[in-house]
Amino acid sequence: MTTRIVTDSTAYLPGEVLEEHGIEVVPLHVVVGGRDHVEGRDVSAERVAAALREYTIVTTSRPTPQVFAETYQRLADEGATAIVSIHLSSQMSGTVEAARLAAAEAPVPVEVVDSETIGMAMGFAVVAAAEAAAGGADVTAILDAVRSRLQSSGVLFYVDTLEHLRRGGRIGAASALLGSALAIKPILAVRGGRIVPVEKVRTSARAVARIEAMVVEQVEQGGLAVDIAVHHLDAPVRADQIASQLRTMVPGSPTVLVVELGAVVGAHVGPGTVAIAVSPRPGDPLPDRPSPGEVSGS
Missing domain, CATH: 3.40.50.10170 (Rossmann fold)
Structure with missing residues:
Protein backbone atom coordinates (compact mmCIF):
# COMPACT_ATOMS: atom_id res chain seq x y z
CA MET A 1 0.00 0.00 0.00
CA HIS A 29 -7.20 31.84 -0.13
CA VAL A 30 -6.74 35.40 1.08
CA VAL A 31 -8.63 38.38 -0.32
CA VAL A 32 -6.79 41.71 -0.15
CA GLY A 33 -8.79 44.78 -1.07
CA GLY A 34 -11.31 42.67 -2.96
CA ARG A 35 -8.73 40.72 -4.97
CA ASP A 36 -8.47 36.96 -4.43
CA HIS A 37 -5.06 35.36 -3.93
CA VAL A 38 -3.84 31.81 -3.35
CA GLU A 39 -1.71 31.46 -0.24
CA GLY A 40 1.85 30.51 -1.00
CA ARG A 41 1.53 31.28 -4.70
CA ASP A 42 0.65 34.87 -5.51
CA VAL A 43 0.52 36.80 -2.23
CA SER A 44 3.20 37.26 0.42
CA ALA A 45 2.92 37.70 4.16
CA GLU A 46 4.64 41.06 3.72
CA ARG A 47 1.87 42.21 1.37
CA VAL A 48 -0.76 41.21 3.91
CA ALA A 49 1.08 42.95 6.74
CA ALA A 50 1.30 46.15 4.68
CA ALA A 51 -2.41 45.96 3.80
CA LEU A 52 -3.36 45.54 7.45
CA ARG A 53 -1.27 48.55 8.43
CA GLU A 54 -3.05 50.56 5.72
CA TYR A 55 -6.45 49.35 7.04
CA THR A 56 -7.17 47.62 3.73
CA ILE A 57 -9.86 44.96 4.12
CA VAL A 58 -8.28 41.50 4.26
CA THR A 59 -10.37 38.32 4.47
CA THR A 60 -9.70 34.62 4.03
CA SER A 61 -11.55 31.62 2.61
CA ARG A 62 -11.24 27.84 2.63
CA SER A 152 0.61 17.05 23.38
CA SER A 153 1.45 19.88 20.97
CA GLY A 154 0.54 23.48 21.59
CA VAL A 155 0.82 27.06 20.36
CA LEU A 156 1.40 30.14 22.49
CA PHE A 157 1.39 33.55 20.91
CA TYR A 158 1.66 37.24 21.48
CA VAL A 159 -0.17 39.80 19.37
CA ASP A 160 0.46 43.52 19.27
CA THR A 161 -3.29 44.11 19.16
CA LEU A 162 -6.46 42.03 19.41
CA GLU A 163 -8.12 44.13 16.71
CA HIS A 164 -7.30 41.84 13.80
CA LEU A 165 -8.58 38.76 15.63
CA ARG A 166 -11.75 40.65 16.49
CA ARG A 167 -12.34 41.69 12.88
CA GLY A 168 -11.84 38.15 11.63
CA GLY A 169 -14.17 36.63 14.20
CA ARG A 170 -11.42 34.31 15.47
CA ILE A 171 -11.01 35.82 18.92
CA GLY A 172 -13.21 33.32 20.79
CA ALA A 173 -12.84 33.44 24.56
CA ALA A 174 -10.12 36.05 24.22
CA SER A 175 -12.89 38.60 23.61
CA ALA A 176 -12.93 39.04 27.39
CA LEU A 177 -9.66 40.95 27.01
CA LEU A 178 -11.02 43.57 24.62
CA GLY A 179 -12.17 45.98 27.31
CA SER A 180 -8.61 46.41 28.55
CA ALA A 181 -6.87 45.86 25.24
CA LEU A 182 -5.10 49.22 25.29
CA ALA A 183 -3.65 48.60 28.72
CA ILE A 184 -2.39 45.04 28.32
CA LYS A 185 -0.38 42.77 26.09
CA PRO A 186 -2.20 39.44 25.83
CA ILE A 187 -0.65 35.99 25.80
CA LEU A 188 -2.97 33.66 23.89
CA ALA A 189 -3.03 29.96 23.12
CA VAL A 190 -4.80 27.54 20.81
CA ARG A 191 -6.64 24.99 22.96
CA GLY A 192 -9.39 22.67 21.91
CA GLY A 193 -9.24 24.23 18.47
CA ARG A 194 -9.99 27.74 19.72
CA ILE A 195 -8.01 30.84 20.62
CA VAL A 196 -8.12 31.41 24.36
CA PRO A 197 -6.50 33.95 26.70
CA VAL A 198 -3.74 32.68 28.96
CA GLU A 199 -2.27 35.69 30.74
CA LYS A 200 -2.13 39.49 30.59
CA VAL A 201 1.07 41.48 30.96
CA ARG A 202 1.92 45.14 30.59
CA THR A 203 4.67 45.20 27.97
CA SER A 204 5.66 43.26 24.89
CA ALA A 205 9.04 42.41 26.45
CA ARG A 206 7.33 40.85 29.45
CA ALA A 207 4.97 38.95 27.17
CA VAL A 208 7.83 37.43 25.21
CA ALA A 209 9.78 36.55 28.37
CA ARG A 210 6.71 34.92 29.89
CA ILE A 211 6.03 32.85 26.77
CA GLU A 212 9.64 31.64 26.74
CA ALA A 213 9.35 30.64 30.41
CA MET A 214 6.05 28.83 29.75
CA VAL A 215 7.67 26.82 26.94
CA VAL A 216 10.49 25.75 29.26
CA GLU A 217 7.97 24.76 31.96
CA GLN A 218 5.96 22.73 29.45
CA VAL A 219 9.00 20.83 28.21
CA GLU A 220 10.32 20.10 31.69
CA GLN A 221 6.94 18.83 32.87
CA GLY A 222 6.42 16.71 29.77
CA GLY A 223 9.80 15.02 30.03
CA LEU A 224 10.09 14.51 26.27
CA ALA A 225 12.37 15.92 23.61
CA VAL A 226 10.54 18.48 21.48
CA ASP A 227 10.44 20.14 18.10
CA ILE A 228 9.94 23.91 18.25
CA ALA A 229 9.04 26.51 15.65
CA VAL A 230 8.88 30.26 16.15
CA HIS A 231 6.35 31.87 13.84
CA HIS A 232 6.12 35.58 13.17
CA LEU A 233 4.45 38.13 10.94
CA ASP A 234 6.70 41.02 9.97
CA ALA A 235 8.76 40.60 13.15
CA PRO A 236 11.90 38.72 12.04
CA VAL A 237 14.27 40.29 14.57
CA ARG A 238 12.02 39.46 17.51
CA ALA A 239 11.50 35.91 16.20
CA ASP A 240 15.24 35.32 15.78
CA GLN A 241 15.88 36.57 19.31
CA ILE A 242 13.25 34.24 20.75
CA ALA A 243 14.60 31.28 18.78
CA SER A 244 18.12 31.98 20.06
CA GLN A 245 16.87 32.15 23.63
CA LEU A 246 14.90 28.92 23.36
CA ARG A 247 17.85 27.01 21.93
CA THR A 248 19.71 27.62 25.20
CA MET A 249 16.81 27.72 27.68
CA VAL A 250 14.88 24.59 26.67
CA PRO A 251 16.19 21.27 28.02
CA GLY A 252 17.72 19.06 25.39
CA SER A 253 18.98 22.00 23.28
CA PRO A 254 16.35 21.47 20.55
CA THR A 255 16.53 22.65 16.99
CA VAL A 256 14.29 25.72 16.76
CA LEU A 257 12.94 26.69 13.35
CA VAL A 258 11.98 30.26 12.49
CA VAL A 259 9.02 30.20 10.10
CA GLU A 260 7.11 33.26 8.94
CA LEU A 261 3.35 33.07 9.22
CA GLY A 262 1.66 33.02 5.86
CA ALA A 263 -0.98 35.35 4.50
CA VAL A 264 -4.02 33.51 5.85
CA VAL A 265 -3.10 33.36 9.53
CA GLY A 266 -1.31 36.68 9.26
CA ALA A 267 -4.53 38.32 8.14
CA HIS A 268 -6.14 37.37 11.46
CA VAL A 269 -3.34 38.06 13.95
CA GLY A 270 -1.73 41.16 12.44
CA PRO A 271 1.81 42.50 12.11
CA GLY A 272 4.15 42.03 15.05
CA THR A 273 2.69 38.70 16.08
CA VAL A 274 5.03 36.02 17.38
CA ALA A 275 3.89 32.44 18.05
CA ILE A 276 5.76 29.45 19.44
CA ALA A 277 4.70 25.95 18.44
CA VAL A 278 5.96 23.14 20.67
CA SER A 279 5.58 19.50 19.61
CA PRO A 280 6.87 16.76 21.95
CA ARG A 281 8.24 13.60 20.33
CA PRO A 282 6.56 10.54 21.87
CA GLY A 283 9.01 7.90 23.02
CA ASP A 284 11.98 10.30 22.94
CA PRO A 285 12.76 11.29 26.56
CA LEU A 286 14.70 14.40 27.46
CA PRO A 287 18.40 13.75 28.03
CA ASP A 288 19.49 14.06 31.64
CA ARG A 289 20.84 17.45 32.56
CA PRO A 290 24.59 17.32 33.21
CA SER A 291 25.73 17.80 36.81
CA PRO A 292 27.71 20.98 37.66
CA GLY A 293 30.89 18.88 37.78
CA GLU A 294 30.27 17.54 34.29
CA VAL A 295 29.68 21.04 32.98
CA SER A 296 32.93 22.36 34.43
CA GLY A 297 34.87 19.29 33.37
CA SER A 298 35.96 18.41 36.92
Missing part, protein backbone atom coordinates in the same frame (compact mmCIF):
# COMPACT_ATOMS: atom_id res chain seq x y z
CA THR A 2 1.06 3.56 -0.70
CA THR A 3 -0.38 6.18 1.63
CA ARG A 4 0.02 9.85 0.72
CA ILE A 5 -0.18 12.74 3.17
CA VAL A 6 -2.14 15.92 2.46
CA THR A 7 -2.28 19.11 4.52
CA ASP A 8 -3.18 22.74 3.90
CA SER A 9 -1.14 25.89 3.56
CA THR A 10 -1.59 26.95 7.20
CA ALA A 11 0.85 24.26 8.35
CA TYR A 12 3.56 26.60 7.05
CA LEU A 13 5.97 23.76 6.46
CA PRO A 14 9.17 24.89 4.71
CA GLY A 15 9.32 23.99 1.02
CA GLU A 16 12.31 21.69 1.44
CA VAL A 17 10.41 19.68 4.09
CA LEU A 18 7.40 19.29 1.81
CA GLU A 19 9.62 18.10 -1.03
CA GLU A 20 11.65 15.72 1.12
CA HIS A 21 8.57 13.97 2.48
CA GLY A 22 6.31 14.18 -0.57
CA ILE A 23 3.62 16.09 1.32
CA GLU A 24 0.79 17.56 -0.75
CA VAL A 25 -0.50 21.03 0.19
CA VAL A 26 -3.97 22.38 -0.58
CA PRO A 27 -3.84 26.18 -0.26
CA LEU A 28 -6.33 28.48 1.41
CA PRO A 63 -10.39 25.66 -0.36
CA THR A 64 -13.45 24.30 -2.15
CA PRO A 65 -14.43 20.61 -1.97
CA GLN A 66 -13.69 20.45 -5.70
CA VAL A 67 -10.05 21.40 -5.11
CA PHE A 68 -9.73 18.63 -2.55
CA ALA A 69 -11.49 16.19 -4.88
CA GLU A 70 -9.06 17.01 -7.68
CA THR A 71 -6.10 16.58 -5.31
CA TYR A 72 -7.29 13.21 -4.05
CA GLN A 73 -7.97 12.03 -7.62
CA ARG A 74 -4.52 13.07 -8.80
CA LEU A 75 -2.79 11.29 -5.91
CA ALA A 76 -4.82 8.15 -6.64
CA ASP A 77 -3.79 8.40 -10.29
CA GLU A 78 -0.17 8.63 -9.13
CA GLY A 79 -0.53 5.34 -7.26
CA ALA A 80 -1.82 6.24 -3.81
CA THR A 81 -3.96 3.49 -2.30
CA ALA A 82 -4.92 5.58 0.75
CA ILE A 83 -4.69 9.22 1.85
CA VAL A 84 -4.40 10.88 5.25
CA SER A 85 -5.50 14.54 5.06
CA ILE A 86 -4.58 16.74 8.06
CA HIS A 87 -5.96 20.26 8.43
CA LEU A 88 -6.29 23.32 10.62
CA SER A 89 -8.85 23.50 13.38
CA SER A 90 -12.47 23.26 12.29
CA GLN A 91 -13.18 25.96 14.88
CA MET A 92 -11.17 28.40 12.76
CA SER A 93 -11.99 27.35 9.20
CA GLY A 94 -14.28 25.23 7.07
CA THR A 95 -11.28 23.52 5.47
CA VAL A 96 -11.87 20.22 7.31
CA GLU A 97 -15.51 20.21 6.18
CA ALA A 98 -14.48 20.74 2.55
CA ALA A 99 -11.95 17.91 2.81
CA ARG A 100 -14.55 15.54 4.27
CA LEU A 101 -17.04 16.30 1.52
CA ALA A 102 -14.40 15.44 -1.08
CA ALA A 103 -13.22 12.38 0.86
CA ALA A 104 -16.69 10.85 0.70
CA GLU A 105 -16.41 10.68 -3.11
CA ALA A 106 -12.69 9.97 -3.43
CA PRO A 107 -11.49 6.96 -5.50
CA VAL A 108 -9.37 5.69 -2.58
CA PRO A 109 -9.97 5.73 1.20
CA VAL A 110 -9.28 9.17 2.70
CA GLU A 111 -8.95 9.78 6.44
CA VAL A 112 -9.49 13.47 7.31
CA VAL A 113 -7.99 14.70 10.58
CA ASP A 114 -9.07 17.87 12.36
CA SER A 115 -5.80 18.90 14.00
CA GLU A 116 -7.57 21.35 16.35
CA THR A 117 -4.54 23.59 15.96
CA ILE A 118 -2.61 25.53 13.35
CA GLY A 119 0.88 26.36 12.09
CA MET A 120 3.80 24.08 12.88
CA ALA A 121 1.95 22.52 15.83
CA MET A 122 0.05 20.87 12.99
CA GLY A 123 3.04 20.80 10.67
CA PHE A 124 5.16 18.61 12.95
CA ALA A 125 2.30 16.09 13.10
CA VAL A 126 2.07 16.16 9.31
CA VAL A 127 5.78 15.34 9.07
CA ALA A 128 5.32 12.50 11.59
CA ALA A 129 2.58 11.12 9.34
CA ALA A 130 4.80 11.31 6.28
CA GLU A 131 7.67 9.59 8.09
CA ALA A 132 5.36 6.80 9.27
CA ALA A 133 3.99 6.36 5.75
CA ALA A 134 7.49 6.25 4.28
CA GLY A 135 8.36 3.55 6.80
CA GLY A 136 5.54 1.36 5.53
CA ALA A 137 3.06 1.97 8.34
CA ASP A 138 -0.58 1.28 7.60
CA VAL A 139 -3.25 3.98 7.88
CA THR A 140 -4.14 3.08 11.46
CA ALA A 141 -0.53 3.43 12.58
CA ILE A 142 -0.15 6.69 10.67
CA LEU A 143 -3.24 8.10 12.38
CA ASP A 144 -1.88 6.99 15.74
CA ALA A 145 1.37 8.85 15.03
CA VAL A 146 -0.52 11.99 14.04
CA ARG A 147 -2.85 12.00 17.04
CA SER A 148 -0.01 11.24 19.43
CA ARG A 149 1.82 14.31 18.19
CA LEU A 150 -1.24 16.55 18.19
CA GLN A 151 -2.39 15.52 21.64
Whole structure:
Protein backbone atom coordinates (compact mmCIF):
# COMPACT_ATOMS: atom_id res chain seq x y z
CA MET A 1 0.00 0.00 0.00
CA THR A 2 1.06 3.56 -0.70
CA THR A 3 -0.38 6.18 1.63
CA ARG A 4 0.02 9.85 0.72
CA ILE A 5 -0.18 12.74 3.17
CA VAL A 6 -2.14 15.92 2.46
CA THR A 7 -2.28 19.11 4.52
CA ASP A 8 -3.18 22.74 3.90
CA SER A 9 -1.14 25.89 3.56
CA THR A 10 -1.59 26.95 7.20
CA ALA A 11 0.85 24.26 8.35
CA TYR A 12 3.56 26.60 7.05
CA LEU A 13 5.97 23.76 6.46
CA PRO A 14 9.17 24.89 4.71
CA GLY A 15 9.32 23.99 1.02
CA GLU A 16 12.31 21.69 1.44
CA VAL A 17 10.41 19.68 4.09
CA LEU A 18 7.40 19.29 1.81
CA GLU A 19 9.62 18.10 -1.03
CA GLU A 20 11.65 15.72 1.12
CA HIS A 21 8.57 13.97 2.48
CA GLY A 22 6.31 14.18 -0.57
CA ILE A 23 3.62 16.09 1.32
CA GLU A 24 0.79 17.56 -0.75
CA VAL A 25 -0.50 21.03 0.19
CA VAL A 26 -3.97 22.38 -0.58
CA PRO A 27 -3.84 26.18 -0.26
CA LEU A 28 -6.33 28.48 1.41
CA HIS A 29 -7.20 31.84 -0.13
CA VAL A 30 -6.74 35.40 1.08
CA VAL A 31 -8.63 38.38 -0.32
CA VAL A 32 -6.79 41.71 -0.15
CA GLY A 33 -8.79 44.78 -1.07
CA GLY A 34 -11.31 42.67 -2.96
CA ARG A 35 -8.73 40.72 -4.97
CA ASP A 36 -8.47 36.96 -4.43
CA HIS A 37 -5.06 35.36 -3.93
CA VAL A 38 -3.84 31.81 -3.35
CA GLU A 39 -1.71 31.46 -0.24
CA GLY A 40 1.85 30.51 -1.00
CA ARG A 41 1.53 31.28 -4.70
CA ASP A 42 0.65 34.87 -5.51
CA VAL A 43 0.52 36.80 -2.23
CA SER A 44 3.20 37.26 0.42
CA ALA A 45 2.92 37.70 4.16
CA GLU A 46 4.64 41.06 3.72
CA ARG A 47 1.87 42.21 1.37
CA VAL A 48 -0.76 41.21 3.91
CA ALA A 49 1.08 42.95 6.74
CA ALA A 50 1.30 46.15 4.68
CA ALA A 51 -2.41 45.96 3.80
CA LEU A 52 -3.36 45.54 7.45
CA ARG A 53 -1.27 48.55 8.43
CA GLU A 54 -3.05 50.56 5.72
CA TYR A 55 -6.45 49.35 7.04
CA THR A 56 -7.17 47.62 3.73
CA ILE A 57 -9.86 44.96 4.12
CA VAL A 58 -8.28 41.50 4.26
CA THR A 59 -10.37 38.32 4.47
CA THR A 60 -9.70 34.62 4.03
CA SER A 61 -11.55 31.62 2.61
CA ARG A 62 -11.24 27.84 2.63
CA PRO A 63 -10.39 25.66 -0.36
CA THR A 64 -13.45 24.30 -2.15
CA PRO A 65 -14.43 20.61 -1.97
CA GLN A 66 -13.69 20.45 -5.70
CA VAL A 67 -10.05 21.40 -5.11
CA PHE A 68 -9.73 18.63 -2.55
CA ALA A 69 -11.49 16.19 -4.88
CA GLU A 70 -9.06 17.01 -7.68
CA THR A 71 -6.10 16.58 -5.31
CA TYR A 72 -7.29 13.21 -4.05
CA GLN A 73 -7.97 12.03 -7.62
CA ARG A 74 -4.52 13.07 -8.80
CA LEU A 75 -2.79 11.29 -5.91
CA ALA A 76 -4.82 8.15 -6.64
CA ASP A 77 -3.79 8.40 -10.29
CA GLU A 78 -0.17 8.63 -9.13
CA GLY A 79 -0.53 5.34 -7.26
CA ALA A 80 -1.82 6.24 -3.81
CA THR A 81 -3.96 3.49 -2.30
CA ALA A 82 -4.92 5.58 0.75
CA ILE A 83 -4.69 9.22 1.85
CA VAL A 84 -4.40 10.88 5.25
CA SER A 85 -5.50 14.54 5.06
CA ILE A 86 -4.58 16.74 8.06
CA HIS A 87 -5.96 20.26 8.43
CA LEU A 88 -6.29 23.32 10.62
CA SER A 89 -8.85 23.50 13.38
CA SER A 90 -12.47 23.26 12.29
CA GLN A 91 -13.18 25.96 14.88
CA MET A 92 -11.17 28.40 12.76
CA SER A 93 -11.99 27.35 9.20
CA GLY A 94 -14.28 25.23 7.07
CA THR A 95 -11.28 23.52 5.47
CA VAL A 96 -11.87 20.22 7.31
CA GLU A 97 -15.51 20.21 6.18
CA ALA A 98 -14.48 20.74 2.55
CA ALA A 99 -11.95 17.91 2.81
CA ARG A 100 -14.55 15.54 4.27
CA LEU A 101 -17.04 16.30 1.52
CA ALA A 102 -14.40 15.44 -1.08
CA ALA A 103 -13.22 12.38 0.86
CA ALA A 104 -16.69 10.85 0.70
CA GLU A 105 -16.41 10.68 -3.11
CA ALA A 106 -12.69 9.97 -3.43
CA PRO A 107 -11.49 6.96 -5.50
CA VAL A 108 -9.37 5.69 -2.58
CA PRO A 109 -9.97 5.73 1.20
CA VAL A 110 -9.28 9.17 2.70
CA GLU A 111 -8.95 9.78 6.44
CA VAL A 112 -9.49 13.47 7.31
CA VAL A 113 -7.99 14.70 10.58
CA ASP A 114 -9.07 17.87 12.36
CA SER A 115 -5.80 18.90 14.00
CA GLU A 116 -7.57 21.35 16.35
CA THR A 117 -4.54 23.59 15.96
CA ILE A 118 -2.61 25.53 13.35
CA GLY A 119 0.88 26.36 12.09
CA MET A 120 3.80 24.08 12.88
CA ALA A 121 1.95 22.52 15.83
CA MET A 122 0.05 20.87 12.99
CA GLY A 123 3.04 20.80 10.67
CA PHE A 124 5.16 18.61 12.95
CA ALA A 125 2.30 16.09 13.10
CA VAL A 126 2.07 16.16 9.31
CA VAL A 127 5.78 15.34 9.07
CA ALA A 128 5.32 12.50 11.59
CA ALA A 129 2.58 11.12 9.34
CA ALA A 130 4.80 11.31 6.28
CA GLU A 131 7.67 9.59 8.09
CA ALA A 132 5.36 6.80 9.27
CA ALA A 133 3.99 6.36 5.75
CA ALA A 134 7.49 6.25 4.28
CA GLY A 135 8.36 3.55 6.80
CA GLY A 136 5.54 1.36 5.53
CA ALA A 137 3.06 1.97 8.34
CA ASP A 138 -0.58 1.28 7.60
CA VAL A 139 -3.25 3.98 7.88
CA THR A 140 -4.14 3.08 11.46
CA ALA A 141 -0.53 3.43 12.58
CA ILE A 142 -0.15 6.69 10.67
CA LEU A 143 -3.24 8.10 12.38
CA ASP A 144 -1.88 6.99 15.74
CA ALA A 145 1.37 8.85 15.03
CA VAL A 146 -0.52 11.99 14.04
CA ARG A 147 -2.85 12.00 17.04
CA SER A 148 -0.01 11.24 19.43
CA ARG A 149 1.82 14.31 18.19
CA LEU A 150 -1.24 16.55 18.19
CA GLN A 151 -2.39 15.52 21.64
CA SER A 152 0.61 17.05 23.38
CA SER A 153 1.45 19.88 20.97
CA GLY A 154 0.54 23.48 21.59
CA VAL A 155 0.82 27.06 20.36
CA LEU A 156 1.40 30.14 22.49
CA PHE A 157 1.39 33.55 20.91
CA TYR A 158 1.66 37.24 21.48
CA VAL A 159 -0.17 39.80 19.37
CA ASP A 160 0.46 43.52 19.27
CA THR A 161 -3.29 44.11 19.16
CA LEU A 162 -6.46 42.03 19.41
CA GLU A 163 -8.12 44.13 16.71
CA HIS A 164 -7.30 41.84 13.80
CA LEU A 165 -8.58 38.76 15.63
CA ARG A 166 -11.75 40.65 16.49
CA ARG A 167 -12.34 41.69 12.88
CA GLY A 168 -11.84 38.15 11.63
CA GLY A 169 -14.17 36.63 14.20
CA ARG A 170 -11.42 34.31 15.47
CA ILE A 171 -11.01 35.82 18.92
CA GLY A 172 -13.21 33.32 20.79
CA ALA A 173 -12.84 33.44 24.56
CA ALA A 174 -10.12 36.05 24.22
CA SER A 175 -12.89 38.60 23.61
CA ALA A 176 -12.93 39.04 27.39
CA LEU A 177 -9.66 40.95 27.01
CA LEU A 178 -11.02 43.57 24.62
CA GLY A 179 -12.17 45.98 27.31
CA SER A 180 -8.61 46.41 28.55
CA ALA A 181 -6.87 45.86 25.24
CA LEU A 182 -5.10 49.22 25.29
CA ALA A 183 -3.65 48.60 28.72
CA ILE A 184 -2.39 45.04 28.32
CA LYS A 185 -0.38 42.77 26.09
CA PRO A 186 -2.20 39.44 25.83
CA ILE A 187 -0.65 35.99 25.80
CA LEU A 188 -2.97 33.66 23.89
CA ALA A 189 -3.03 29.96 23.12
CA VAL A 190 -4.80 27.54 20.81
CA ARG A 191 -6.64 24.99 22.96
CA GLY A 192 -9.39 22.67 21.91
CA GLY A 193 -9.24 24.23 18.47
CA ARG A 194 -9.99 27.74 19.72
CA ILE A 195 -8.01 30.84 20.62
CA VAL A 196 -8.12 31.41 24.36
CA PRO A 197 -6.50 33.95 26.70
CA VAL A 198 -3.74 32.68 28.96
CA GLU A 199 -2.27 35.69 30.74
CA LYS A 200 -2.13 39.49 30.59
CA VAL A 201 1.07 41.48 30.96
CA ARG A 202 1.92 45.14 30.59
CA THR A 203 4.67 45.20 27.97
CA SER A 204 5.66 43.26 24.89
CA ALA A 205 9.04 42.41 26.45
CA ARG A 206 7.33 40.85 29.45
CA ALA A 207 4.97 38.95 27.17
CA VAL A 208 7.83 37.43 25.21
CA ALA A 209 9.78 36.55 28.37
CA ARG A 210 6.71 34.92 29.89
CA ILE A 211 6.03 32.85 26.77
CA GLU A 212 9.64 31.64 26.74
CA ALA A 213 9.35 30.64 30.41
CA MET A 214 6.05 28.83 29.75
CA VAL A 215 7.67 26.82 26.94
CA VAL A 216 10.49 25.75 29.26
CA GLU A 217 7.97 24.76 31.96
CA GLN A 218 5.96 22.73 29.45
CA VAL A 219 9.00 20.83 28.21
CA GLU A 220 10.32 20.10 31.69
CA GLN A 221 6.94 18.83 32.87
CA GLY A 222 6.42 16.71 29.77
CA GLY A 223 9.80 15.02 30.03
CA LEU A 224 10.09 14.51 26.27
CA ALA A 225 12.37 15.92 23.61
CA VAL A 226 10.54 18.48 21.48
CA ASP A 227 10.44 20.14 18.10
CA ILE A 228 9.94 23.91 18.25
CA ALA A 229 9.04 26.51 15.65
CA VAL A 230 8.88 30.26 16.15
CA HIS A 231 6.35 31.87 13.84
CA HIS A 232 6.12 35.58 13.17
CA LEU A 233 4.45 38.13 10.94
CA ASP A 234 6.70 41.02 9.97
CA ALA A 235 8.76 40.60 13.15
CA PRO A 236 11.90 38.72 12.04
CA VAL A 237 14.27 40.29 14.57
CA ARG A 238 12.02 39.46 17.51
CA ALA A 239 11.50 35.91 16.20
CA ASP A 240 15.24 35.32 15.78
CA GLN A 241 15.88 36.57 19.31
CA ILE A 242 13.25 34.24 20.75
CA ALA A 243 14.60 31.28 18.78
CA SER A 244 18.12 31.98 20.06
CA GLN A 245 16.87 32.15 23.63
CA LEU A 246 14.90 28.92 23.36
CA ARG A 247 17.85 27.01 21.93
CA THR A 248 19.71 27.62 25.20
CA MET A 249 16.81 27.72 27.68
CA VAL A 250 14.88 24.59 26.67
CA PRO A 251 16.19 21.27 28.02
CA GLY A 252 17.72 19.06 25.39
CA SER A 253 18.98 22.00 23.28
CA PRO A 254 16.35 21.47 20.55
CA THR A 255 16.53 22.65 16.99
CA VAL A 256 14.29 25.72 16.76
CA LEU A 257 12.94 26.69 13.35
CA VAL A 258 11.98 30.26 12.49
CA VAL A 259 9.02 30.20 10.10
CA GLU A 260 7.11 33.26 8.94
CA LEU A 261 3.35 33.07 9.22
CA GLY A 262 1.66 33.02 5.86
CA ALA A 263 -0.98 35.35 4.50
CA VAL A 264 -4.02 33.51 5.85
CA VAL A 265 -3.10 33.36 9.53
CA GLY A 266 -1.31 36.68 9.26
CA ALA A 267 -4.53 38.32 8.14
CA HIS A 268 -6.14 37.37 11.46
CA VAL A 269 -3.34 38.06 13.95
CA GLY A 270 -1.73 41.16 12.44
CA PRO A 271 1.81 42.50 12.11
CA GLY A 272 4.15 42.03 15.05
CA THR A 273 2.69 38.70 16.08
CA VAL A 274 5.03 36.02 17.38
CA ALA A 275 3.89 32.44 18.05
CA ILE A 276 5.76 29.45 19.44
CA ALA A 277 4.70 25.95 18.44
CA VAL A 278 5.96 23.14 20.67
CA SER A 279 5.58 19.50 19.61
CA PRO A 280 6.87 16.76 21.95
CA ARG A 281 8.24 13.60 20.33
CA PRO A 282 6.56 10.54 21.87
CA GLY A 283 9.01 7.90 23.02
CA ASP A 284 11.98 10.30 22.94
CA PRO A 285 12.76 11.29 26.56
CA LEU A 286 14.70 14.40 27.46
CA PRO A 287 18.40 13.75 28.03
CA ASP A 288 19.49 14.06 31.64
CA ARG A 289 20.84 17.45 32.56
CA PRO A 290 24.59 17.32 33.21
CA SER A 291 25.73 17.80 36.81
CA PRO A 292 27.71 20.98 37.66
CA GLY A 293 30.89 18.88 37.78
CA GLU A 294 30.27 17.54 34.29
CA VAL A 295 29.68 21.04 32.98
CA SER A 296 32.93 22.36 34.43
CA GLY A 297 34.87 19.29 33.37
CA SER A 298 35.96 18.41 36.92
